[in-house]
Amino acid sequence: MEKSKSHQTLGxxxxxxxxxxxxxxxxxxxxESPSKSSALSPNKAPNRNFQSTFPPISIxxxxxxxxxxxxxxxxxxxxxxxxxxxxxxxxxxxxxxxEYFDSFKNLPKVTQRNKFxxxxxxxxxxxxxxxxxxxxxxxxxxxVRRNGPENNLDIHCYSMGDLYxxxxxxxxxxxxxxxxxxxxxxxxxxxxxxxxxSKLPAHKLRSISLADNKIGTRSISKIIEMLTGFNSTLxxxxxxxxxxxxxxxxxxxxxxxxxxxxxxxxxxKNNLTDKSAAALHDLLFHSQSLKRLDLHWNKIRGDxxxxxxxxxxxxxxxxxxDLSWNAIGRNDNLEIATxxxxxxxxxxxxxxxxxxxxxxxxxxxxxIGDFLNENHVILGLHMAGNDxxxxxxxxxxxxxxxxxxxxxxxxxxxxEPAKCNSYKESINCWVCEDWVEVEFTWKPNVSGKADxxxxxxxxxxxNYGADLMAxxxxxxxxxxxxxxxxxxxxxxxxxxxxxxxxxHKIIQLxxxxxxxxxxxxxxxxxxxxxxINVFPAKGPICNKDHNFDVxxxxxxxxxxxxxxxxxxxxxxxxxxxxxxxxxxxENLLNDCFEFDWRYSRLPNFIKNQGDQDKVKEIxxxxxxxxxxxxxxxxxxxxxxxxxxxxxxxxxFLNQCLILDSNYAVSDLGVNWNSCIxxxxxxxxxxxxxxxxxxxxxxxLVRVANDRYVRNKICTTVxxxxxxxxxxxxxxxxxxxxxxxxxxEKYICEEVDLVLKAHKPILNALFxxxxxxxxxxxxxxxxxxxxxxxxxxxxxxxxxxxxxxxIDLCFTQAMMTQVDELYKKRHVEMSFVEFLEALSRSCDMxxxxxxxxxxxxxxxxxxxxxxxxxSTNLRSKLESAFPNLFKICPQLVQDSFVFPTSETYKSMxxxxxxxxxxxxxxxxxxx
Numbered sequence: 001m002e003k004s005k006s007h008q009t010l011g012x013x014x015x016x017x018x019x020x021x022x023x024x025x026x027x028x029x030x031x032e033s034p035s036k037s038s039a040l041s042p043n044k045a046p047n048r049n050f051q052s053t054f055p056p057i058s059i060x061x062x063x064x065x066x067x068x069x070x071x072x073x074x075x076x077x078x079x080x081x082x083x084x085x086x087x088x089x090x091x092x093x094x095x096x097x098x099e100y101f102d103s104f105k106n107l108p109k110v111t112q113r114n115k116f117x118x119x120x121x122x123x124x125x126x127x128x129x130x131x132x133x134x135x136x137x138x139x140x141x142x143x144v145r146r147n148g149p150e151n152n153l154d155i156h157c158y159s160m161g162d163l164y165x166x167x168x169x170x171x172x173x174x175x176x177x178x179x180x181x182x183x184x185x186x187x188x189x190x191x192x193x194x195x196x197x198s199k200l201p202a203h204k205l206r207s208i209s210l211a212d213n214k215i216g217t218r219s220i221s222k223i224i225e226m227l228t229g230f231n232s233t234l235x236x237x238x239x240x241x242x243x244x245x246x247x248x249x250x251x252x253x254x255x256x257x258x259x260x261x262x263x264x265x266x267x268x269k270n271n272l273t274d275k276s277a278a279a280l281h282d283l284l285f286h287s288q289s290l291k292r293l294d295l296h297w298n299k300i301r302g303d304x305x306x307x308x309x310x311x312x313x314x315x316x317x318x319x320x321x322d323l324s325w326n327a328i329g330r331n332d333n334l335e336i337a338t339x340x341x342x343x344x345x346x347x348x349x350x351x352x353x354x355x356x357x358x359x360x361x362x363x364x365x366x367x368i369g370d371f372l373n374e375n376h377v378i379l380g381l382h383m384a385g386n387d388x389x390x391x392x393x394x395x396x397x398x399x400x401x402x403x404x405x406x407x408x409x410x411x412x413x414x415x416e417p418a419k420c421n422s423y424k425e426s427i428n429c430w431v432c433e434d435w436v437e438v439e440f441t442w443k444p445n446v447s448g449k450a451d452x453x454x455x456x457x458x459x460x461x462x463n464y465g466a467d468l469m470a471x472x473x474x475x476x477x478x479x480x481x482x483x484x485x486x487x488x489x490x491x492x493x494x495x496x497x498x499x500x501x502x503x504h505k506i507i508q509l510x511x512x513x514x515x516x517x518x519x520x521x522x523x524x525x526x527x528x529x530x531x532i533n534v535f536p537a538k539g540p541i542c543n544k545d546h547n548f549d550v551x552x553x554x555x556x557x558x559x560x561x562x563x564x565x566x567x568x569x570x571x572x573x574x575x576x577x578x579x580x581x582x583x584x585x586e587n588l589l590n591d592c593f594e595f596d597w598r599y600s601r602l603p604n605f606i607k608n609q610g611d612q613d614k615v616k617e618i619x620x621x622x623x624x625x626x627x628x629x630x631x632x633x634x635x636x637x638x639x640x641x642x643x644x645x646x647x648x649x650x651x652f653l654n655q656c657l658i659l660d661s662n663y664a665v666s667d668l669g670v671n672w673n674s675c676i677x678x679x680x681x682x683x684x685x686x687x688x689x690x691x692x693x694x695x696x697x698x699x700l701v702r703v704a705n706d707r708y709v710r711n712k713i714c715t716t717v718x719x720x721x722x723x724x725x726x727x728x729x730x731x732x733x734x735x736x737x738x739x740x741x742x743x744e745k746y747i748c749e750e751v752d753l754v755l756k757a758h759k760p761i762l763n764a765l766f767x768x769x770x771x772x773x774x775x776x777x778x779x780x781x782x783x784x785x786x787x788x789x790x791x792x793x794x795x796x797x798x799x800x801x802x803x804x805x806i807d808l809c810f811t812q813a814m815m816t817q818v819d820e821l822y823k824k825r826h827v828e829m830s831f832v833e834f835l836e837a838l839s840r841s842c843d844m845x846x847x848x849x850x851x852x853x854x855x856x857x858x859x860x861x862x863x864x865x866x867x868x869x870s871t872n873l874r875s876k877l878e879s880a881f882p883n884l885f886k887i888c889p890q891l892v893q894d895s896f897v898f899p900t901s902e903t904y905k906s907m908x909x910x911x912x913x914x915x916x917x918x919x920x921x922x923x924x925x926x
Contacts (some may be wrong), residue, residue, distance in 0.1 A: 083110035084119035085174060090150045091123070091143055100124045100144045107132065120174065127171030134163050143171050151177050156184035156209070165192030173199040180207040184238070190216035197222040203231045209238035211266070220248045224255050227262065236264040240294065246275035253279035257286040266294035268322070274304025281311035284318065292320040296354065300326050305336050313343040319544065320352040329360035329386065337364035341371025344378065351544055352431050353378050357385030362398040369396030376551040379542055380431030390428045392461040392482075394552030426461070426484060430542040430552065435482045437539040437550050442469060442477040442492055447501040450494035451475070454559040456519060458498070460489040464527065466519045468557040482550045483537050491532045493517075496525045496902030504533040506894035512882065520559040528898040530885055566909040571749040577756060578747055580832040582815050584624070584739065591818045593623045596694035599679055599821065602701055606717050614718035619697060622725055625733040627816070630696045632736040635811040636804060640784045640827060642811055643690035646672060653703070656728040663707040671702040683821040693820055700729070738812045746839055750874040753907050755835055757899035758881050762838070764892040765790060765884060766831050781828035784810050791841055795883045801845040809844065813837035842880040843873055 083103050089095055103110060103124040111129060114121055121129070127143050141164055142155035153175075160168065165188055172178070178201055186192075193215045200208070205226070210219075226234055244252075249272060256262055277300060283290065300308055305328045312318070328336060337360065344353070360368065365388035372378070373395065383390045389397050427433070444451030455477045456466040461484055469477035469492075489507075492499050496519050500506055513529040542548050573579055582588070597603075597616060606612040619626070633652055634642035644652075650668065653659050659668070675695045678686050686692050691699060701721050707713075708720035745751070755762065769790040771780035782790075784807065791797060791806050810829065813836035817826040829837065885893065 083122055083125045084114055085122055085176075086119060088122040088124075088174075091145050091153075091175075092147060092150055096144045100140060104128050104138050123171040123174040126174050127167050130167035130170040131164075134167060136163060136167065139164065141168055143168075151179040153178060153180065154182040155186065156182045156211075158186050160186040160188065160192070162187075162189055162192035162195070166195045169195040169199040172196065175201075177204060179204060180236075181205070182207075182209040183213065184209050185212040188213035188215075190214060190219060193219045194222060197226075200226075202226040202229060202234075204233060206233055207236035207238075208234065209236075210242055211238045211240040213242055215239070215242045215244060217248065220244065220252060224252060227255050227259050232259070232261055234262055237262060238264075238266040239270070240266045241269035244270050244272075246273055249276045250279040253283040256290065257283050259287070260289050263289050264292040265290060267298070268294045269297040272298040272300060274300065274302060274307075276300070277304030277307040281307040284308070284311035284315040287315070288317055290318060293318060294322045295326070296322045297325040301328050302331070302336075306339055309336075309339045309343040313339075313346055315347070316349055318347075319349055321350060322354040324354045324356040324358065324382065324385075326358055328355075328358040329364050331364070334363060334367055337367040338371075341368045344368070345371040345374050347375070348377055350378055352380040354382040355386070356382045360386040360388070362387040362400060365396055366398045369398065372396060373553050376553055379548065379552055380429045381552075382427065382429055382432075384427065392428050392459070393554070393556075394428070394430070428461070430482055434485050435542045436485050436537040437480065437542070437548055438483050438488065438537055439478060439480045439539075440469070440490070442501065443503070444475055447503050448492070448494075448499050450492075450499060452494075454495060454519070454561075456493045456559075457481070458491050458493060458517070458527070459483060464491075464513055464515050464517065464529075466493065466517050468559050470557060480550055482542060482548075482552075485537050485541075487534050488537045489532050489534050491529055491897075493519070493527070495906070496523065496900055497906075498527050498529055498897040498900070500531065500533050500895065500897065502895075504535050506531050507534050508893055520561060523561075523902075525900045525902050527900060528882075530882065530898070531893050531896075565912045567912050569908055569910055571752070571908075573747065576749075576752040577759075577835060578752065578832065580830075581836070584816050588816055588818070589624055589627070590620070592627060592693075592816060593620050595818050596697055599683075600694045600698040601675075601679055602698055605698075605702070605705075608716070611716045611718050614716075615701065615721055618718060618722055618725070619701070622730070622733075623697075625730065625737070626697055626700070627693065628736045628738055629733040630693050631738065631811050631814075632808070633696075634693075635808040637690060638807070639687070641685060641687050642827065643687050643692050644696055645690045649691065649696075649699070652732075656732050658703065658707065658724070658728050662711050662713070663703065667706050668703070671699050671706065674702060675699045685824055685827075686821055700724070741812075741840070741843075742836070745843065745873045746836060749908075750871060751839065751877065753904050754874050754877050755839075756907065757903055758877075758884075760892055760896050761881060761884055761888055762831075762835065764888045765838075766834050768887075768889060770829075770834075779830075781830060782834055783829070784827065787829065787834075787837060790838075790887075793887045794880070795886075796841055796845040796847070796880065798845060801841065805844050806841065809837045809840035813840060839873065839877060842876045845880065846876060847879045847883070 082099070083106070089099065099122075103122065107125065107128050110125055111121075113119070114125070124143055127141075128138055131138050141158055141160055142153050148154065153172075160183075165186070172181075181196075181200065183193075183196065188196075188210070193210060193213055197208075197219055202225070208223070223237070226232060244267065249267060249270075253276075256265070272295070276298075280295075280300075284293075300323070305326075308323075312321070328340075331337070340355075344350070355368075360383075365383070365386055369388065372381075378394075381390060381394055381396075383396060387399055389399050391397060440457050442448070442450070442455050453471065455469045455471075457469055457479050458464040458466060459481065467479060467481070469479040471477055492501060508531045509529065513527065513532070515527050516524060517527050518524045540548055542550075597619075602615065603612060606615055629652075630644065631642075633644045633648050636648050637643050637645055649672075650659070650665065653668065659665060675691065675698050676688065678688065683692075701717065704720040704724040705717050708723055709715070709717060714720040714723060766782065767780075769786045770782040772786055773783045774780045787810050788803060788806050791801075797803075797806075813833050814826055814829065815833060817823065820826045881898070885896065885898075888896070
């Protein structure tokens, strides 16, 4: 009932009979209306089955019926003419995808509707019609895209093939406003390429890429047709790896020579030979629009290369040229290299050039480089794969092939974008790497203390070579350089000594820098840096759109040192770091001996006064060695309160061959107990369980007495101690002389200068590792515990240098103190004692030297010392300071710069005529 009412509302009958029209479309006729005819046309006889039932109807009634029927059976979107250009909304976005799907789903209806109503097919419908005709899957192939400009169609690497290309050409014919199309790597042959090219809108197209497809004569003819039209708009043409022939290139170049629109052309990877060279020569010579030309990976060499560069010499518009991988080099003569150099020297618009992997020889590279030195327009230059290298200023340096180390097979294209962004290798191309123009400034007393010539800049991109800075009228030093983008690493130097600016951030390097740097003619220095300055590069970017003031291949300033006569500064202990050390002398040793004699029990032990006096004098004459032996043995106590334990004493007596049948270990025990108890109470620094200095001297006398007097070998104590010293003790004790090492290795100019040059490190370490046990208000000192910690954290401990040796270095470096019972100065290390203890530690640790051999030779020649012992200690100290540097406070690491031979030279020599001044202008030359 409801259905009938609905039909009545529309004024229609429910039953409709389809009927074929003369146009091939289906029309519909109502069956139940007595006033309607089944005929569509008045000229055609009505249906025989219903002729007697229904009378004929008018033409107007028939048309009304057709319209009503179309409204019923066609969907709403078809009533809006979907699938035609009138409703085509473009190929971008979700709506475009829905329209593509709808066109595919209703393709027969939409096709018939468009034909019947004479509507232009949309690109989707035209494409899908041909796809259905070729019995292919309805892949969009760029007819529908997620994003991007509508006038730019990029479907590279879709592997389309020729069949789809024919369908694609039907669709692309209906695209309005197409300006760019990229068909790279689509498996196209001549058939597919020509199908697409023949349907492209030549009057609007600006860019075509057919790279990595195959094209033939028909395609080339079509491209030539596009370029020769009066309304040609084509700007970019990419025919890379299209198997284009030399003949086709000749025809193409002949047209391009007169073309006024094409600015970018790629004919790379086509195996073009010398047969194309003449056409390329004419193209370069006559073209007024071509700005970029890519010819990499061809066979343009020999006579062809000559023709090409002759044409380049007459060109004044080309800006980018890629001739890499053409094997132009390795010629019988240098004529081609000369032509290349002359062409590049004269060219004033070319700013980006790639001659990589042309296998130029060292001689050819030198010729090209010499000509290029006069060209300051080419900002980006690529010379990889030749017998040369390119530095950060754009200079070509000839290099023997064996000296090059190729890092894989990566090479960078100068026209196409890089395919591998994860591989970052500096190629010193200002354009490809977007180098930045940066001004470096050194301000005396602001950046640092240096305020006189010469001041150099050392950049990472220069491998930290020296670049002289120019002095300004305000006293500052400036230098403008092109540097790679990102974080710029650099430092300065003054007169060959490295330094860092206080105005910029300082970072620590994981791997220290160690370079041989030539500062000026005749002066080369080894530079070592553990920290450097850094800051982000900010400034104009190097490209054709910016005003880039820094020009490539501009020689830097050269420093010419003023002539001056130097004189040697005499060295002596009073002007050294050792001046505060109190060396042992007779008075000091005598005071110590009297102190020990007074606190010992020997006056009571030796009853005979005459014998007692003799013993006293014998001990006094040998006291130096007794005290030195005590210092040596007490270091093995393992305690911060130095003393000699029973085991250490037993080992010592065994070493002296004293323990035998005449004197046994049990006898030693009796003597030990007799000496170990302090004579007086209140001896704060006498442990009571081990021997202190005076007790060690006393026990030696008791041992001599028991060994010789008790066994009736000697009659007096004086005879026994003399015999014990001569036969057993002295041969061993004489080896414990600390002054031997001190005066043979340590107290000398070489070691003093090394310590002075590294004094900021030494000051920082002493300050960091001292004061833990210092009372408030007292001068800080370093304890044994703190010294052990320093050696451990500095990495000095190894198989030959452990805690036992650390304690020994500590005790042997301490100055002699008279009172070691009531005062603890003998265990409180001062700075001057710390210097010796650390030097002894470095000597015993014997770290491997990291210095360059040439640097060692320079310093050795500077000192002119024949003393191998002092030289050996100096080398060990310099090898240890990098380890010590690592544990310094950050402030010291940021400011300290390791010394060079020039640093030592300035400490050893002075000018005889310091009053003679040289004007800054006389110190520089181009």
